[in-house]
Amino acid sequence: MLLPFVVLTSLLSICLGQWMNPLYVDCGSKTGKVNSLEVIPCEGTSCTLHKGKNSTIKLGFRSNVFVKAGSVAVHGVIARVPVPFSLDNPHICDFLTPQCPIQPNQSYMYTFSLLVRSSYPPIRLDIRWELRDDNGNDIACVQFPAVIHD
Template sequence: MAQIQITGCGPRQRRCIFVKGRDANMSLPFTPAVQVTAVTAKVTGIVAFIHVPFDLPNNNGCINSGLTCPLQPQQSVTYTASLPVKSSYPSVAVTVQWELLDQNNNRLVCIKFPVQLQ
């Protein structure tokens, strides 16, 4: 997998810093193994083993996300998205799980990364 870029994340940081009231942006390159006709993004925050879904303004990975569906097998693509970090979120440490699912609800990509909301 090529390099993932996420707002607030750096090579020397233990946790990514997401600032409340701002968007966190992500660029996620991947290569599907099979043809993919639909992509759905799912983002979950994990705090103390509790999974809390994050609302994405657009969870359709085929629209305004850098992808053009159908995706062809063995061709590299890059998914891009913005996650609004709401001011109402508590200032806590959380693990973010970001998944891309295909038309059959199978995982194309799943990444987890530590975040500090502030």
């Protein structure tokens, strides 16, 4: 009689745990707060990025400080080692709604699309995306699991 109850509660815990776990972790937002993250395409608990296709990141955040220009830093985290990824345009203001300057306590959406190059190796990794203020502090920092796939 007790076994069905234990099985049911275990299944509920697993299902609710998966549902409540966000796709990302905050990896050190210091001068702001992450409100949301959407990675397109992304299904399940890990984002599959297909070579030769575009992927888009939409990062909603709120800053605690005034930011005139700001910057973006991206890393691929492989075996816990962050490997810098160079962006053609690391200026936060070119991808922000509403536009810069960033005002304290106002919500913003950063939207960036990127071609997953065919030259990238197929690999499982975490992607760390950092939006930085004028002093280099993270306004918003997210890290999420991804797979680069053919």
